[in-house]
Amino acid sequence: MNASEMQGKRVVITGGGSGIGADMALAFARAGAEVVITGRRDAPLAATAAHHPSIHPAVVDVTDEAAMVALFEGLGEVDIVIANAGAAESGPLARTDLEQWQRLLDVNLTGVFLTLREGLRHLRDGGRLLAVASTAGLKGYAYVAPYCAAKHGVVGLVRALAQETAGRDLTVNALCPGFTDTPLLAASVETIVARTGQSAEQARAHFQSTNPAGRLIQPAEVTATALWLCGPHSGAINGQAISISGGET
Secondary structure: OOOOOOOOOEEEEEOOOOHHHHHHHHHHHHOOOEEEEEEOOHHHHHHHHOOOOOEEEEEOOOOOHHHHHHHHHHHOOEEEEEEOOOOOOOOOHHHOOHHHHHHHHHHHHHHHHHHHHHHHHOEEEEEEEEEEOOHHHOOOOOOOHHHHHHHHHHHHHHHHHHHHOOOOOEEEEEEEEOOEOOHHHHHHHHHHHHHHOOOHHHHHHHHHHOOOOOOOEOHHHHHHHHHHHHOOOOOOOOOOEEEEOOOOO
């Protein structure tokens, strides 16, 4: 994508302080867009924003309905909204308490609902709504049942909203990356090391083994898919859950 195709467009990316969200923010800004990134912590947002003058940070919790309403009301019309914020924890279902279950659904599903709902209310004609789901929204993984349930919910939400808005000049799609080389995965590696005594290399090898290519997905690969879905000639792609997983799903 050249540096003019996003000129004049306003993009909102939740969870924009690190990982996929930060990579997307910089790519959209370089393509000419004004980008607003949100998250719960100021420091990571400020670090991302420092990479480009068109990236603007806003400390907002996606699970806070009033804060999300205020964010979009303050921005006015938007062109692209990417619900990227998420969190992951692992453990057997039998040891998952209701508080943990609800916390993961709040961030990974309710946060997406609030982001897409408010984005839809302020979306210009020709707009794009994206949700970063996961291959966990397309298949099951052991020991992350709440995360899988939430991501399956995101895929269902996207498909339903695409049908609901099919007569309008907008699209709604989900991105479903496999295990991606981000700080979220690094935290999972640390958890495995602490709980099992495996080395970090062994833990990373476990995640790499799920990909038929034997590697982790890179954030730039997810970003490239988002740019394509938000660029010209993508209007017929609607209600899709696009796997970015090297053939895993």
